[in-house]
Amino acid sequence: MQLKDLPNEAFSLSLLSFSLSPFFLSLSLLFFLSLSPSFLLSLSPSFLLSLSFFLTLSLSFFLTLSLSFFLTLSLPSFSLSLFLSFSLSLSFLSLSLPSFSFCLSLPSFSFCLSLPSFSFCLSLPSFSFCLSLPSFSFCLSLPSFFLSLSFFLSFSPFFLSLSLPSFFLSLSLFFLSLSLPSFFLSLSPFFLSLSLSLSLLSFSLSLSLPWLNAKGLTCHNVCVLFFLSLSPFFLSLSPFFLSLSPFFLSLSPFFLSLSLLSLSLPSFSLSPFFLSLSLLSLSLPSFSLSPFFFAYDLERTPKLDIAIDGADEVDSQLNCIKGGGACQFQEKIVASCAKEFIIIADDRKNSQELGENWKRGVPIEVLPVAYRPVKIKIEEQLGGKAVLRMAENKAGPIVTDNGNFVLDWLFEKSCDWSEINTAIKLIPGVVETGLFLKMAKVAYFGKTDGSVIVKKSQEINNCR
Numbered sequence: 280m281q282l283k284d285l286p287n288e289a290f291s292l293s294l295l296s297f298s299l300s301p302f303f304l305s306l307s308l309l310f311f312l313s314l315s316p317s318f319l320l321s322l323s324p325s326f327l328l329s330l331s332f333f334l335t336l337s338l339s340f341f342l343t344l345s346l347s348f349f350l351t352l353s354l355p356s357f358s359l360s361l362f363l364s365f366s367l368s369l370s371f372l373s374l375s376l377p378s379f380s381f382c383l384s385l386p387s388f389s390f391c392l393s394l395p396s397f398s399f400c401l402s403l404p405s406f407s408f409c410l411s412l413p414s415f416s417f418c419l420s421l422p423s424f425f426l427s428l429s430f431f432l433s434f435s436p437f438f439l440s441l442s443l444p445s446f447f448l449s450l451s452l453f454f455l456s457l458s459l460p461s462f463f464l465s466l467s468p469f470f471l472s473l474s475l476s477l478s479l480l481s482f483s484l485s486l487s488l489p490w491l492n493a494k495g496l497t498c499h500n501v502c503v504l505f506f507l508s509l510s511p512f513f514l515s516l517s518p519f520f521l522s523l524s525p526f527f528l529s530l531s532p533f534f535l536s537l538s539l540l541s542l543s544l545p546s547f548s549l550s551p552f553f554l555s556l557s558l559l560s561l562s563l564p565s566f567s568l569s570p571f572f573f574a575y576d577l578e579r580t581p582k583l584d585i586a587i588d589g590a591d592e593v594d595s596q597l598n599c600i601k602g603g604g605a606c607q608f609q610e611k612i613v614a615s616c617a618k619e620f621i622i623i624a625d626d627r628k629n630s631q632e633l634g635e636n637w638k639r640g641v642p643i644e645v646l647p648v649a650y651r652p653v654k655i656k657i658e659e660q661l662g663g664k665a666v667l668r669m670a671e672n673k674a675g676p677i678v679t680d681n682g683n684f685v686l687d688w689l690f691e692k693s694c695d696w697s698e699i700n701t702a703i704k705l706i707p708g709v710v711e712t713g714l715f716l717k718m719a720k721v722a723y724f725g726k727t728d729g730s731v732i733v734k735k736s737q738e739i740n741n742c743r
């Protein structure tokens with residue numbers, strides 16, 4: 280099929296794909312904004328300003344679309360209208376970026392002014408990152424600069440209109456990154472992906488346009504161009520999503536695969552196509568499963584079906600001592616929220632009675648202010664010794680995830696653990712004990728020969 284045979288709608292569709300990119304960029308920007316801390320901290324002005332930016336971009340998008348359509352109808356040359364619409368999109372995008380950057384810098388600037396110590400703390404770890412960004416964005420702008428130059432020198436004036444906006448955009452990004460490091464930091468993933476996208480787009484166009492000229496403007500070739508221009512877009516989305524949160528991390532392989540897919544589609548040869556499809560299908564489950572593996576807290580999921588944990592010692596009744604790692608408080612909360620609590624340990628943890636194999640006592644989490652009175656009360660009421668657990672790699676006692684100390688109660692003889700647990704918990708200053716009584720339903724003990732001993736609470740009830 281030749282160019283003249285193509286209906287106007289086909290042109291419009293191709294042009295639409297080009298003018299879609301600023302639209303999606305603006306969407307991703309908005310999305311990124313909603314995640315950036317400076318946006319959250321200065322919600323109202325930032326929201327209004329980003330909304331205005333979004334409207335500007337949407338306007339430019341529709342303007343570009345209508346212009347493209349008009350050009351398609353009126354201009355005989357398809358490539359002419361294609362380049363013009365693309366350069367127009369880029370121009371609109373670069374026009375709206377400075378105003379947007381200004382909008383964004385205002386709230387973060389006022390925030391920095393009002394909370395200098397906080398912003399200082401925030402900026403410290405990212406300082407080195409800030410320093411490296413300008414040079415990085417400069418590097419990114421170089422290829423598009425040279426591409427622009429080569430376009431300018433070797434092709435028609437239409438290429439000039441295509442390459443100049445992207446060149447100036449990269450240049451402005453470079454200066455922006457030099458002059459507004461803190462601002463650039465907050466937007467860095469977006470700008471990096473934008474620069475990458477533009478560079479790759481220019482690059483793929485530089486590769487595909489001469490090829491298209493040589494091959495002729497057939498429907499198939501226009502498709503090749505379409506998919507080639509899509510792939511850098513998806514490719515640039517990949518690092519963009521990578522830089523966001525763990526959830527969006529899973530989107531990264533997805534977009535990487537999409538880029539591969541769109542790269543392989545034009546060739547219509549089956550092997551890269553199926554390879555990409557398999558990659559895509561590989562990344563889809565991780566994407567769809569990611570919400571399930573997200574670190575939800577007990578506020579969102581207070582009821583759990585199952586909790587699996589290790590233990591320091593498990594007796595014949597499936598009572599456990601836990602807290603060798605000083606995490607028993609949070610572990611007990613989690614275990615208490617689960618319908619089934621399962622222990623997996625090696626067979627050295629398998630005992631008839633607590634204290635048989637585990638000689639480091641019952642870990643007790645205590646408020647730091649009360650550790651000494653608690654220690655004295657335990658020793659007076661229950662005998663044995665309550666020893667403040669000291670850190671191995673730093674001076675002073677171990678501090679738990681909850682900011683507390685741990686006393687290891689070295690008991691003298693086997694006890695009624697339920698009574699002991701209640702007695703310890705009644706001492707003011709005690710946060711939680713490492714005694715997990717009647718909580719586990721089943722315990723699996725792995726042996727060195729590879730076999731597994733299974734202890735079930737059912738069996739225990741039968742034994743009683």
Ligand SMILES: O=C(CO)[C@H](O)[C@H](O)COP(=O)(O)O
Binds near residue numbers: 589603606
């Ligand atoms: O209770 C714990 C941490 O507070 C652990 O489950 C317990 O110390 C067992 O650890 P490991 O399996 O590494 O021996």
